[in-house]
Amino acid sequence: MIREARAEDLPAMRGIEVAAGEAFRNLGMGAVADDPPPSLETLANYQQDGRAWVATDSGDVAVAYLLVDVVERFAHIEQVTVHPLYARQGLGRKLIEEAALWAATLGLKGMTLTTFADVPWNAPYYARLGFQPVPEDEWSAGLRRIVQSERDHGLDAWPRIVMKRRLAGGRAVY
Numbered sequence: 001m002i003r004e005a006r007a008e009d010l011p012a013m014r015g016i017e018v019a020a021g022e023a024f025r026n027l028g029m030g031a032v033a034d035d036p037p038p039s040l041e042t043l044a045n046y047q048q049d050g051r052a053w054v055a056t057d058s059g060d061v062a063v064a065y066l067l068v069d070v071v072e073r074f075a076h077i078e079q080v081t082v083h084p085l086y087a088r089q090g091l092g093r094k095l096i097e098e099a100a101l102w103a104a105t106l107g108l109k110g111m112t113l114t115t116f117a118d119v120p121w122n123a124p125y126y127a128r129l130g131f132q133p134v135p136e137d138e139w140s141a142g143l144r145r146i147v148q149s150e151r152d153h154g155l156d157a158w159p160r161i162v163m164k165r166r167l168a169g170g171r172a173v174y
């Protein structure tokens with residue numbers, strides 16, 4: 001089930017992040033795996049602002065989550081993470097479609113995200129969901145700030161990409 005995150009989901013969301021990060025170690029991206037998950041305070045800010053969703057198992061325990069920022073009239077996916085035990089069951093896609101509906105309800109223009117260009121479950125995955133690369137000369141000031149802060153954090157040790165998906169009634173426009 002997909003639902004808005006609740007305060008009691010926040011510790012599970014951190015656990016999901018740690019577990020999912022391990023997949024990066026096999027690609028020689030140990031620093032990504034070792035990056036600490038978002039703090040409870042950070043997650044609480046998203047949750048209290050209605051910008052955090054979870055996918056839950058049959059016991060209503062969070063097994064995947066998504067966080068969104070609003071960046072220059074686009075819903076910016078700050079994070080989408082699925083616990084490896086629940087991967088490849090469509091939960092990531094359902095969370096992204098939930099955020100797309102939310103963005104459409106707010107009248108936002110579309111969705112953006114930054115991700116690793118060459119990680120199979122990153123840029124190629126989002127391309128399958130209708131996201132397209134955004135060339136640097138089209139980045140908004142807000143996207144530039146996000147990319148810069150990721151560089152400051154060392155994420156550009158591997159190729160990064162900005163991607164965008166336009167919305168029409170919550171659906172992707174190709």
Ligand SMILES: CC(C)(COP(=O)(O)OP(=O)(O)OC[C@H]1O[C@@H](n2cnc3c(N)ncnc32)[C@H](O)[C@@H]1OP(=O)(O)O)[C@@H](O)C(=O)NCCC(=O)NCCS
Nearest residue numbers: 020080081082087088089090091092093114115120121125
């Ligand atoms: C990226 C992620 C959210 C996808 O969620 P998901 O629920 O597993 O994905 P879905 O079920 O919606 O879609 C499955 C598709 O994702 C891609 N995918 C997922 N895991 C993959 C893997 N380990 N290797 C290659 N492709 C993968 C494939 O395209 C797959 O389709 P297929 O099963 O038909 O091959 C999830 O893999 C994840 O949490 N990864 C770690 C954290 C992360 O990288 N987050 C994104 C940061 S920008």
